[in-house]
Amino acid sequence: MKLDSHHIDALSSLTDSKGIIREEDKVSYLTEWRKRWPGESPLLLAPGTTEEVAHIVRYCHQHGIGITPQGGNTGLVGGQMPHGEILISLKRLRQVRDVSPLNNAMTLEAGVTLSEAQSAAKEVERLFPLSIGAEGTCQIGGVISTNAGGVNVIRYGNTRDLVLGLEAVMPNGEIWHGLKALRKDNTGYDLKHLLIGAEGTLGIVTAATLKLFPQPREMVTAFAALPTAHAAVDLMALMQDRTGGLATSFELMSQQLVNLVSTQFENLKSPLETQAPWYALMEFSAGTASGLRGVIEDVLSGAFEKDLLLDATIAENETQSGQLWQLRHNAAPAMASDPASAVKCDISVPIHRIPVFLEMADEIVKAHTGHGRIIAFGHMGDGNIHYDVLGPEGADQSVFEAGRPALQRAIHDVVANLDGSISAEHGIGVLKREELKIRKSPTEMTMMQAIKQALDPKGIMNPGKLL
Numbered sequence: 479m480k481l482d483s484h485h486i487d488a489l490s491s492l493t494d495s496k497g498i499i500r501e502e503d504k505v506s507y508l509t510e511w512r513k514r515w516p517g518e519s520p521l522l523l524a525p526g527t528t529e530e531v532a533h534i535v536r537y538c539h540q541h542g543i544g545i546t547p548q549g550g551n552t553g554l555v556g557g558q559m560p561h562g563e564i565l566i567s568l569k570r571l572r573q574v575r576d577v578s579p580l581n582n583a584m585t586l587e588a589g590v591t592l593s594e595a596q597s598a599a600k601e602v603e604r605l606f607p608l609s610i611g612a613e614g615t616c617q618i619g620g621v622i623s624t625n626a627g628g629v630n631v632i633r634y635g636n637t638r639d640l641v642l643g644l645e646a647v648m649p650n651g652e653i654w655h656g657l658k659a660l661r662k663d664n665t666g667y668d669l670k671h672l673l674i675g676a677e678g679t680l681g682i683v684t685a686a687t688l689k690l691f692p693q694p695r696e697m698v699t700a701f702a703a704l705p706t707a708h709a710a711v712d713l714m715a716l717m718q719d720r721t722g723g724l725a726t727s728f729e730l731m732s733q734q735l736v737n738l739v740s741t742q743f744e745n746l747k748s749p750l751e752t753q754a755p756w757y758a759l760m761e762f763s764a765g766t767a768s769g770l771r772g773v774i775e776d777v778l779s780g781a782f783e784k785d786l787l788l789d790a791t792i793a794e795n796e797t798q799s800g801q802l803w804q805l806r807h808n809a810a811p812a813m814a815s816d817p818a819s820a821v822k823c824d825i826s827v828p829i830h831r832i833p834v835f836l837e838m839a840d841e842i843v844k845a846h847t848g849h850g851r852i853i854a855f856g857h858m859g860d861g862n863i864h865y866d867v868l869g870p871e872g873a874d875q876s877v878f879e880a881g882r883p884a885l886q887r888a889i890h891d892v893v894a895n896l897d898g899s900i901s902a903e904h905g906i907g908v909l910k911r912e913e914l915k916i917r918k919s920p921t922e923m924t925m926m927q928a929i930k931q932a933l934d935p936k937g938i939m940n941p942g943k944l945l
Protein backbone atom coordinates (compact mmCIF):
# COMPACT_ATOMS: atom_id res chain seq x y z
CA MET A 479 0.00 0.00 0.00
CA LYS A 480 1.07 3.58 -0.54
CA LEU A 481 1.44 5.31 2.79
CA ASP A 482 0.65 9.04 2.75
CA SER A 483 3.01 11.50 4.38
CA HIS A 484 0.57 12.14 7.23
CA HIS A 485 0.89 8.50 8.37
CA ILE A 486 4.65 8.48 7.82
CA ASP A 487 5.05 11.55 10.05
CA ALA A 488 2.70 10.19 12.71
CA LEU A 489 4.45 6.79 12.83
CA SER A 490 7.92 8.38 12.82
CA SER A 491 6.94 10.49 15.83
CA LEU A 492 6.29 7.30 17.86
CA THR A 493 10.00 6.50 18.16
CA ASP A 494 13.16 8.57 18.68
CA SER A 495 15.51 9.70 15.91
CA LYS A 496 17.60 6.49 16.19
CA GLY A 497 14.44 4.54 15.47
CA ILE A 498 14.02 5.87 11.94
CA ILE A 499 16.19 3.92 9.53
CA ARG A 500 17.99 6.27 7.15
CA GLU A 501 17.63 6.12 3.40
CA GLU A 502 21.26 5.05 2.86
CA ASP A 503 20.92 2.13 5.33
CA LYS A 504 17.70 0.73 3.93
CA VAL A 505 19.20 -1.61 1.37
CA SER A 506 20.51 -4.10 3.94
CA TYR A 507 17.02 -4.45 5.45
CA LEU A 508 15.37 -4.86 2.05
CA THR A 509 17.78 -7.44 0.62
CA GLU A 510 17.57 -10.96 1.94
CA TRP A 511 20.29 -13.57 2.15
CA ARG A 512 19.75 -15.22 -1.23
CA LYS A 513 18.69 -11.95 -2.91
CA ARG A 514 15.51 -13.64 -4.07
CA TRP A 515 12.74 -11.40 -2.77
CA PRO A 516 13.69 -7.72 -2.96
CA GLY A 517 11.81 -5.80 -0.28
CA GLU A 518 9.89 -2.56 -0.67
CA SER A 519 8.72 -0.39 2.18
CA PRO A 520 7.55 3.20 2.66
CA LEU A 521 8.97 3.37 6.21
CA LEU A 522 11.54 1.38 8.18
CA LEU A 523 11.43 1.77 11.96
CA ALA A 524 13.62 0.38 14.73
CA PRO A 525 11.80 1.18 17.99
CA GLY A 526 13.91 1.20 21.15
CA THR A 527 11.45 -0.26 23.68
CA THR A 528 8.51 -2.65 23.86
CA GLU A 529 6.26 0.35 24.57
CA GLU A 530 7.38 2.06 21.36
CA VAL A 531 6.66 -1.13 19.42
CA ALA A 532 3.19 -1.17 21.01
CA HIS A 533 2.47 2.47 20.08
CA ILE A 534 3.47 1.84 16.46
CA VAL A 535 1.41 -1.35 16.18
CA ARG A 536 -1.63 0.31 17.79
CA TYR A 537 -1.46 3.12 15.22
CA CYS A 538 -1.16 0.59 12.38
CA HIS A 539 -4.12 -1.36 13.77
CA GLN A 540 -6.26 1.79 13.92
CA HIS A 541 -5.41 2.73 10.34
CA GLY A 542 -5.13 -0.72 8.75
CA ILE A 543 -1.43 -0.35 7.93
CA GLY A 544 0.50 -3.57 7.24
CA ILE A 545 3.64 -4.43 9.25
CA THR A 546 6.55 -6.78 8.54
CA PRO A 547 8.63 -7.58 11.63
CA GLN A 548 12.32 -8.20 11.00
CA GLY A 549 15.03 -9.71 13.20
CA GLY A 550 18.51 -10.53 11.86
CA ASN A 551 17.24 -10.92 8.27
CA THR A 552 18.71 -14.42 7.91
CA GLY A 553 15.40 -16.17 7.19
CA LEU A 554 15.52 -18.31 4.05
CA VAL A 555 11.86 -18.21 2.93
CA GLY A 556 11.32 -14.47 2.46
CA GLY A 557 9.15 -13.94 5.56
CA GLN A 558 11.07 -10.88 6.76
CA MET A 559 10.79 -8.93 3.49
CA PRO A 560 8.12 -6.20 3.30
CA HIS A 561 6.20 -5.75 0.06
CA GLY A 562 4.66 -2.34 0.70
CA GLU A 563 4.21 -2.77 4.48
CA ILE A 564 6.17 -0.77 7.04
CA LEU A 565 9.15 -2.68 8.42
CA ILE A 566 9.72 -2.94 12.16
CA SER A 567 13.25 -4.03 13.02
CA LEU A 568 13.71 -5.37 16.54
CA LYS A 569 17.47 -4.77 16.51
CA ARG A 570 17.37 -2.09 19.24
CA LEU A 571 15.68 -4.32 21.83
CA ARG A 572 19.03 -5.53 23.12
CA GLN A 573 18.76 -5.98 26.87
CA VAL A 574 19.61 -9.14 28.76
CA ARG A 575 16.97 -8.59 31.45
CA ASP A 576 17.74 -11.48 33.76
CA VAL A 577 19.90 -14.60 33.94
CA SER A 578 19.14 -17.08 36.70
CA PRO A 579 21.45 -20.09 36.93
CA LEU A 580 19.46 -21.41 39.89
CA ASN A 581 16.21 -21.42 37.93
CA ASN A 582 18.08 -22.39 34.75
CA ALA A 583 16.39 -19.58 32.85
CA MET A 584 17.25 -16.26 31.23
CA THR A 585 15.13 -13.40 29.91
CA LEU A 586 16.37 -11.54 26.84
CA GLU A 587 14.92 -8.95 24.52
CA ALA A 588 14.10 -9.88 20.95
CA GLY A 589 17.05 -8.12 19.28
CA VAL A 590 19.76 -10.01 21.19
CA THR A 591 21.58 -12.26 18.70
CA LEU A 592 21.65 -15.99 19.18
CA SER A 593 25.42 -16.02 19.79
CA GLU A 594 25.02 -13.27 22.41
CA ALA A 595 22.33 -15.41 24.07
CA GLN A 596 24.75 -18.37 24.14
CA SER A 597 27.41 -16.10 25.70
CA ALA A 598 25.00 -14.78 28.35
CA ALA A 599 24.37 -18.38 29.40
CA LYS A 600 28.08 -19.25 29.36
CA GLU A 601 28.87 -16.33 31.66
CA VAL A 602 26.93 -18.08 34.44
CA GLU A 603 28.30 -21.52 33.49
CA ARG A 604 25.16 -22.64 31.75
CA LEU A 605 24.38 -23.76 28.22
CA PHE A 606 21.81 -22.29 25.87
CA PRO A 607 21.93 -25.10 23.33
CA LEU A 608 20.27 -23.64 20.23
CA SER A 609 22.94 -23.42 17.52
CA ILE A 610 22.56 -22.62 13.81
CA GLY A 611 24.90 -21.44 11.06
CA ALA A 612 23.46 -17.90 11.19
CA GLU A 613 23.83 -17.55 14.99
CA GLY A 614 26.09 -14.48 14.83
CA THR A 615 23.33 -12.50 13.09
CA CYS A 616 19.92 -14.04 13.72
CA GLN A 617 18.03 -12.70 16.73
CA ILE A 618 16.05 -14.25 19.56
CA GLY A 619 12.78 -12.81 18.19
CA GLY A 620 13.56 -14.29 14.77
CA VAL A 621 14.51 -17.75 16.01
CA ILE A 622 11.34 -17.87 18.09
CA SER A 623 9.17 -16.69 15.21
CA THR A 624 10.65 -19.35 12.91
CA ASN A 625 10.94 -22.06 15.58
CA ALA A 626 14.55 -22.51 14.45
CA GLY A 627 16.14 -25.95 14.68
CA GLY A 628 19.85 -26.39 14.06
CA VAL A 629 22.55 -28.83 15.07
CA ASN A 630 21.58 -29.70 18.67
CA VAL A 631 17.91 -30.57 18.23
CA ILE A 632 18.51 -34.30 18.62
CA ARG A 633 19.37 -33.69 22.31
CA TYR A 634 17.68 -30.41 23.31
CA GLY A 635 14.79 -29.95 20.86
CA ASN A 636 13.76 -27.05 18.60
CA THR A 637 13.32 -23.46 19.78
CA ARG A 638 9.76 -24.39 20.78
CA ASP A 639 11.19 -26.73 23.41
CA LEU A 640 13.46 -24.02 24.81
CA VAL A 641 10.96 -21.21 25.46
CA LEU A 642 9.38 -20.81 28.90
CA GLY A 643 7.64 -17.48 28.41
CA LEU A 644 7.14 -14.60 25.98
CA GLU A 645 6.45 -10.91 25.93
CA ALA A 646 4.79 -9.79 22.70
CA VAL A 647 2.94 -6.91 21.14
CA MET A 648 -0.29 -8.28 19.79
CA PRO A 649 -1.82 -7.06 16.48
CA ASN A 650 -4.11 -4.56 18.26
CA GLY A 651 -1.11 -2.97 20.00
CA GLU A 652 -1.69 -4.54 23.42
CA ILE A 653 1.37 -5.88 25.23
CA TRP A 654 1.07 -9.50 26.35
CA HIS A 655 3.18 -9.96 29.49
CA GLY A 656 3.80 -13.69 29.37
CA LEU A 657 7.37 -13.87 30.64
CA LYS A 658 6.86 -16.72 33.08
CA ALA A 659 9.91 -18.74 34.06
CA LEU A 660 7.94 -21.86 34.97
CA ARG A 661 8.42 -25.48 33.93
CA LYS A 662 4.87 -26.27 34.94
CA ASP A 663 1.88 -24.05 34.21
CA ASN A 664 -1.27 -25.97 33.43
CA THR A 665 -3.74 -23.13 33.06
CA GLY A 666 -5.40 -23.81 29.75
CA TYR A 667 -4.19 -22.95 26.24
CA ASP A 668 -0.43 -22.45 26.12
CA LEU A 669 -0.49 -19.14 24.24
CA LYS A 670 3.25 -18.84 23.69
CA HIS A 671 3.08 -21.74 21.26
CA LEU A 672 0.83 -19.69 18.96
CA LEU A 673 3.55 -17.09 18.50
CA ILE A 674 6.44 -19.56 18.25
CA GLY A 675 6.80 -20.40 14.55
CA ALA A 676 4.10 -17.87 13.55
CA GLU A 677 6.60 -15.97 11.34
CA GLY A 678 5.40 -12.61 12.60
CA THR A 679 1.80 -13.16 11.49
CA LEU A 680 0.25 -13.12 14.99
CA GLY A 681 2.22 -10.42 16.80
CA ILE A 682 5.71 -9.12 17.50
CA VAL A 683 7.88 -10.96 20.02
CA THR A 684 9.69 -8.36 22.14
CA ALA A 685 11.29 -10.57 24.83
CA ALA A 686 11.53 -14.20 25.86
CA THR A 687 12.39 -16.34 28.85
CA LEU A 688 14.53 -19.26 27.71
CA LYS A 689 15.65 -22.52 29.29
CA LEU A 690 19.25 -23.07 30.33
CA PHE A 691 21.08 -26.36 30.83
CA PRO A 692 24.20 -27.51 32.68
CA GLN A 693 27.34 -27.17 30.57
CA PRO A 694 28.70 -30.49 29.34
CA ARG A 695 32.06 -31.40 30.90
CA GLU A 696 33.26 -33.65 28.08
CA MET A 697 32.59 -33.34 24.36
CA VAL A 698 33.70 -35.62 21.56
CA THR A 699 33.47 -34.73 17.86
CA ALA A 700 33.86 -37.49 15.28
CA PHE A 701 33.76 -37.60 11.49
CA ALA A 702 33.06 -40.80 9.55
CA ALA A 703 32.97 -41.91 5.93
CA LEU A 704 29.93 -44.07 5.24
CA PRO A 705 29.12 -46.53 2.46
CA THR A 706 25.36 -45.76 2.25
CA ALA A 707 22.61 -43.63 3.79
CA HIS A 708 21.19 -46.86 5.27
CA ALA A 709 24.49 -47.28 7.12
CA ALA A 710 24.13 -43.72 8.46
CA VAL A 711 20.75 -44.54 10.01
CA ASP A 712 22.09 -47.76 11.53
CA LEU A 713 25.23 -46.01 12.80
CA MET A 714 23.22 -43.31 14.54
CA ALA A 715 20.98 -45.90 16.22
CA LEU A 716 24.07 -47.84 17.36
CA MET A 717 25.83 -44.74 18.70
CA GLN A 718 22.74 -43.61 20.60
CA ASP A 719 22.18 -47.07 21.98
CA ARG A 720 25.76 -47.54 23.18
CA THR A 721 26.12 -44.08 24.69
CA GLY A 722 22.69 -44.00 26.33
CA GLY A 723 21.57 -41.14 24.04
CA LEU A 724 24.57 -38.83 24.44
CA ALA A 725 24.56 -37.56 20.83
CA THR A 726 24.08 -33.79 20.61
CA SER A 727 24.47 -33.69 16.81
CA PHE A 728 24.36 -36.16 13.96
CA GLU A 729 24.86 -34.35 10.67
CA LEU A 730 24.78 -36.13 7.33
CA MET A 731 26.72 -34.73 4.36
CA SER A 732 26.90 -36.13 0.86
CA GLN A 733 30.20 -36.38 -0.97
CA GLN A 734 28.92 -33.74 -3.41
CA LEU A 735 28.41 -31.29 -0.54
CA VAL A 736 31.87 -31.90 0.94
CA ASN A 737 33.38 -31.41 -2.56
CA LEU A 738 31.39 -28.21 -3.09
CA VAL A 739 32.47 -26.73 0.26
CA SER A 740 36.10 -27.71 -0.43
CA THR A 741 35.94 -26.04 -3.85
CA GLN A 742 34.41 -22.82 -2.51
CA PHE A 743 36.58 -22.62 0.62
CA GLU A 744 40.13 -23.75 -0.10
CA ASN A 745 41.14 -24.42 3.51
CA LEU A 746 38.15 -26.68 4.21
CA LYS A 747 38.71 -30.33 3.34
CA SER A 748 37.53 -33.71 4.54
CA PRO A 749 40.01 -34.90 7.19
CA LEU A 750 39.77 -38.43 5.73
CA GLU A 751 41.64 -39.78 2.70
CA THR A 752 38.83 -42.26 2.12
CA GLN A 753 36.30 -41.13 -0.46
CA ALA A 754 32.73 -42.12 0.37
CA PRO A 755 29.22 -41.27 -0.86
CA TRP A 756 28.25 -40.04 2.62
CA TYR A 757 29.91 -38.52 5.66
CA ALA A 758 28.61 -38.09 9.19
CA LEU A 759 29.68 -35.36 11.59
CA MET A 760 28.79 -36.46 15.10
CA GLU A 761 29.07 -34.80 18.46
CA PHE A 762 28.54 -36.39 21.86
CA SER A 763 28.59 -34.79 25.27
CA ALA A 764 28.48 -35.87 28.89
CA GLY A 765 27.88 -34.00 32.13
CA THR A 766 30.94 -35.51 33.78
CA ALA A 767 34.42 -36.22 32.45
CA SER A 768 33.52 -39.85 32.02
CA GLY A 769 35.84 -41.36 29.46
CA LEU A 770 33.37 -40.64 26.71
CA ARG A 771 36.11 -40.55 24.08
CA GLY A 772 37.05 -44.18 24.84
CA VAL A 773 33.43 -45.25 24.51
CA ILE A 774 33.09 -43.47 21.16
CA GLU A 775 36.32 -45.07 19.90
CA ASP A 776 35.01 -48.53 20.84
CA VAL A 777 31.64 -47.99 19.21
CA LEU A 778 33.22 -46.65 16.01
CA SER A 779 35.52 -49.70 15.87
CA GLY A 780 32.50 -51.96 16.32
CA ALA A 781 30.68 -50.08 13.57
CA PHE A 782 33.67 -50.57 11.26
CA GLU A 783 33.53 -54.34 11.90
CA LYS A 784 29.86 -54.30 10.96
CA ASP A 785 30.58 -52.41 7.70
CA LEU A 786 28.61 -49.39 8.88
CA LEU A 787 31.53 -47.11 8.20
CA LEU A 788 34.58 -47.07 5.94
CA ASP A 789 36.83 -44.77 7.95
CA ALA A 790 36.55 -42.38 10.89
CA THR A 791 38.47 -39.84 12.91
CA ILE A 792 37.95 -38.21 16.30
CA ALA A 793 38.91 -34.57 16.91
CA GLU A 794 41.93 -34.33 19.26
CA ASN A 795 41.06 -30.91 20.59
CA GLU A 796 38.67 -27.96 20.28
CA THR A 797 40.54 -26.54 17.27
CA GLN A 798 40.15 -29.77 15.32
CA SER A 799 36.52 -30.03 16.36
CA GLY A 800 35.98 -26.44 15.15
CA GLN A 801 37.55 -27.30 11.79
CA LEU A 802 35.17 -30.24 11.34
CA TRP A 803 32.24 -27.99 12.14
CA GLN A 804 33.45 -25.39 9.63
CA LEU A 805 32.91 -27.98 6.92
CA ARG A 806 29.28 -28.30 7.96
CA HIS A 807 28.57 -24.66 8.80
CA ASN A 808 29.78 -23.57 5.38
CA ALA A 809 27.28 -25.75 3.56
CA ALA A 810 24.71 -22.93 3.22
CA PRO A 811 27.28 -20.27 2.17
CA ALA A 812 28.76 -22.72 -0.38
CA MET A 813 25.30 -23.37 -1.81
CA ALA A 814 24.47 -19.66 -1.86
CA SER A 815 27.59 -18.85 -3.87
CA ASP A 816 26.65 -21.21 -6.69
CA PRO A 817 24.80 -19.11 -9.27
CA ALA A 818 22.96 -22.10 -10.68
CA SER A 819 21.56 -22.95 -7.26
CA ALA A 820 17.95 -23.81 -7.90
CA VAL A 821 15.63 -26.25 -6.19
CA LYS A 822 15.93 -26.19 -2.41
CA CYS A 823 13.97 -28.63 -0.29
CA ASP A 824 14.09 -28.34 3.52
CA ILE A 825 12.22 -31.52 4.38
CA SER A 826 11.80 -33.96 7.22
CA VAL A 827 10.72 -37.59 7.27
CA PRO A 828 10.83 -40.19 10.06
CA ILE A 829 14.54 -40.98 10.50
CA HIS A 830 14.32 -44.60 9.32
CA ARG A 831 12.77 -43.40 6.04
CA ILE A 832 15.64 -41.06 5.10
CA PRO A 833 17.34 -43.64 2.83
CA VAL A 834 14.07 -44.38 1.01
CA PHE A 835 13.42 -40.65 0.60
CA LEU A 836 16.89 -40.16 -0.88
CA GLU A 837 16.49 -43.06 -3.30
CA MET A 838 13.05 -41.94 -4.48
CA ALA A 839 13.99 -38.28 -4.76
CA ASP A 840 17.17 -39.14 -6.72
CA GLU A 841 15.05 -41.09 -9.21
CA ILE A 842 12.74 -38.11 -9.62
CA VAL A 843 15.62 -35.72 -10.22
CA LYS A 844 17.00 -38.08 -12.86
CA ALA A 845 13.64 -38.33 -14.59
CA HIS A 846 13.11 -34.54 -14.55
CA THR A 847 16.60 -33.27 -15.29
CA GLY A 848 18.82 -36.07 -16.56
CA HIS A 849 22.01 -35.05 -14.81
CA GLY A 850 20.79 -32.51 -12.24
CA ARG A 851 23.40 -32.18 -9.48
CA ILE A 852 22.05 -33.28 -6.12
CA ILE A 853 23.51 -31.81 -2.94
CA ALA A 854 22.00 -33.48 0.12
CA PHE A 855 22.92 -32.79 3.73
CA GLY A 856 21.18 -32.05 6.96
CA HIS A 857 20.41 -32.71 10.57
CA MET A 858 19.91 -36.45 10.21
CA GLY A 859 19.28 -36.91 13.91
CA ASP A 860 16.03 -34.95 13.43
CA GLY A 861 15.06 -36.59 10.13
CA ASN A 862 15.78 -33.21 8.48
CA ILE A 863 17.45 -33.27 5.07
CA HIS A 864 18.30 -30.24 2.96
CA TYR A 865 17.88 -31.73 -0.50
CA ASP A 866 19.06 -29.23 -3.10
CA VAL A 867 19.27 -29.69 -6.84
CA LEU A 868 21.45 -27.66 -9.17
CA GLY A 869 21.02 -27.65 -12.92
CA PRO A 870 23.15 -30.10 -14.98
CA GLU A 871 26.64 -28.73 -15.59
CA GLY A 872 26.93 -26.98 -18.93
CA ALA A 873 23.20 -27.31 -19.66
CA ASP A 874 20.82 -24.46 -20.53
CA GLN A 875 19.88 -23.17 -17.04
CA SER A 876 16.68 -21.56 -18.33
CA VAL A 877 15.32 -25.02 -19.20
CA PHE A 878 16.17 -26.20 -15.71
CA GLU A 879 14.60 -23.08 -14.20
CA ALA A 880 11.40 -23.65 -16.17
CA GLY A 881 11.07 -27.17 -14.79
CA ARG A 882 11.80 -26.08 -11.23
CA PRO A 883 8.23 -25.91 -9.86
CA ALA A 884 7.33 -29.36 -11.24
CA LEU A 885 10.52 -30.88 -9.82
CA GLN A 886 9.96 -29.31 -6.39
CA ARG A 887 6.35 -30.49 -6.37
CA ALA A 888 7.38 -34.06 -7.29
CA ILE A 889 10.01 -34.20 -4.51
CA HIS A 890 7.47 -32.87 -2.03
CA ASP A 891 5.03 -35.58 -3.18
CA VAL A 892 7.61 -38.17 -2.09
CA VAL A 893 7.89 -36.41 1.28
CA ALA A 894 4.10 -36.44 1.70
CA ASN A 895 3.94 -40.14 0.83
CA LEU A 896 6.52 -40.83 3.54
CA ASP A 897 4.50 -38.85 6.13
CA GLY A 898 7.05 -36.07 6.16
CA SER A 899 7.01 -32.27 6.20
CA ILE A 900 7.82 -29.86 3.33
CA SER A 901 9.33 -27.42 5.82
CA ALA A 902 11.45 -28.96 8.55
CA GLU A 903 13.00 -25.79 9.95
CA HIS A 904 13.00 -22.77 7.63
CA GLY A 905 9.26 -22.08 7.72
CA ILE A 906 6.79 -21.11 5.02
CA GLY A 907 7.26 -17.35 4.38
CA VAL A 908 6.41 -16.55 0.78
CA LEU A 909 8.39 -19.45 -0.64
CA LYS A 910 6.05 -22.27 0.36
CA ARG A 911 2.82 -20.36 0.92
CA GLU A 912 1.00 -21.79 -2.08
CA GLU A 913 2.21 -25.27 -1.35
CA LEU A 914 1.11 -25.12 2.28
CA LYS A 915 -2.48 -24.96 1.04
CA ILE A 916 -2.01 -28.25 -0.80
CA ARG A 917 -0.09 -30.05 1.93
CA LYS A 918 -2.18 -29.11 5.00
CA SER A 919 -5.60 -30.68 5.33
CA PRO A 920 -8.68 -28.41 4.99
CA THR A 921 -9.25 -28.91 8.72
CA GLU A 922 -5.75 -27.68 9.55
CA MET A 923 -6.01 -24.69 7.20
CA THR A 924 -9.39 -23.72 8.69
CA MET A 925 -7.99 -23.90 12.23
CA MET A 926 -4.96 -21.78 11.30
CA GLN A 927 -7.12 -19.19 9.51
CA ALA A 928 -9.49 -19.03 12.50
CA ILE A 929 -6.58 -18.27 14.84
CA LYS A 930 -5.28 -15.58 12.48
CA GLN A 931 -8.75 -14.02 12.17
CA ALA A 932 -9.27 -14.03 15.96
CA LEU A 933 -5.95 -12.36 16.80
CA ASP A 934 -5.45 -10.16 13.73
CA PRO A 935 -8.89 -9.48 12.22
CA LYS A 936 -7.54 -6.61 10.10
CA GLY A 937 -4.75 -8.78 8.69
CA ILE A 938 -2.01 -6.20 9.38
CA MET A 939 0.65 -8.59 10.72
CA ASN A 940 3.03 -9.73 8.00
CA PRO A 941 0.40 -9.97 5.25
CA GLY A 942 1.19 -12.28 2.34
CA LYS A 943 3.30 -14.59 4.48
CA LEU A 944 2.58 -18.08 5.77
CA LEU A 945 -1.21 -18.21 5.30
Ligand SMILES: Cc1cc2nc3c(=O)[nH]c(=O)nc-3n(C[C@H](O)[C@H](O)[C@H](O)COP(=O)(O)OP(=O)(O)OC[C@H]3O[C@@H](n4cnc5c(N)ncnc54)[C@H](O)[C@@H]3O)c2cc1C
Nearest residue numbers: 549550551552553557611616617619620621626627678683
Ligand atom coordinates in the same frame (compact mmCIF):
# COMPACT_ATOMS: atom_id res chain seq x y z
C1 LIG B 1 23.88 -19.60 6.94
C2 LIG B 1 22.50 -19.89 7.47
C3 LIG B 1 22.29 -21.04 8.22
C4 LIG B 1 21.02 -21.31 8.74
N1 LIG B 1 20.84 -22.45 9.48
C5 LIG B 1 19.66 -22.72 10.01
C6 LIG B 1 19.46 -23.89 10.81
O1 LIG B 1 20.35 -24.70 10.99
N2 LIG B 1 18.24 -24.07 11.35
C7 LIG B 1 17.20 -23.19 11.15
O2 LIG B 1 16.12 -23.42 11.69
N3 LIG B 1 17.35 -22.11 10.39
C8 LIG B 1 18.53 -21.84 9.82
N4 LIG B 1 18.69 -20.72 9.05
C9 LIG B 1 17.54 -19.84 8.79
C10 LIG B 1 17.46 -18.61 9.74
O3 LIG B 1 18.70 -18.29 10.27
C11 LIG B 1 16.48 -18.85 10.86
O4 LIG B 1 15.20 -18.96 10.30
C12 LIG B 1 16.47 -17.76 11.94
O5 LIG B 1 15.68 -18.23 13.00
C13 LIG B 1 15.91 -16.42 11.47
O6 LIG B 1 16.16 -15.44 12.48
P1 LIG B 1 16.26 -13.89 12.13
O7 LIG B 1 16.42 -13.13 13.38
O8 LIG B 1 17.29 -13.67 11.09
O9 LIG B 1 14.81 -13.62 11.53
P2 LIG B 1 14.39 -12.85 10.22
O10 LIG B 1 15.01 -13.48 9.03
O11 LIG B 1 14.57 -11.40 10.37
O12 LIG B 1 12.81 -13.16 10.22
C14 LIG B 1 12.33 -14.48 10.03
C15 LIG B 1 10.81 -14.48 10.25
O13 LIG B 1 10.50 -14.16 11.60
C16 LIG B 1 9.74 -12.96 11.68
N5 LIG B 1 10.27 -12.22 12.83
C17 LIG B 1 11.55 -11.84 13.06
N6 LIG B 1 11.67 -11.26 14.26
C18 LIG B 1 10.42 -11.25 14.80
C19 LIG B 1 9.88 -10.80 16.04
N7 LIG B 1 10.66 -10.25 16.98
N8 LIG B 1 8.56 -10.96 16.26
C20 LIG B 1 7.76 -11.53 15.33
N9 LIG B 1 8.22 -11.97 14.15
C21 LIG B 1 9.53 -11.85 13.89
C22 LIG B 1 9.91 -12.27 10.34
O14 LIG B 1 8.79 -11.48 10.03
C23 LIG B 1 10.07 -13.46 9.41
O15 LIG B 1 8.81 -13.97 9.07
C24 LIG B 1 19.94 -20.43 8.50
C25 LIG B 1 20.15 -19.27 7.73
C26 LIG B 1 21.41 -19.00 7.24
C27 LIG B 1 21.60 -17.74 6.45
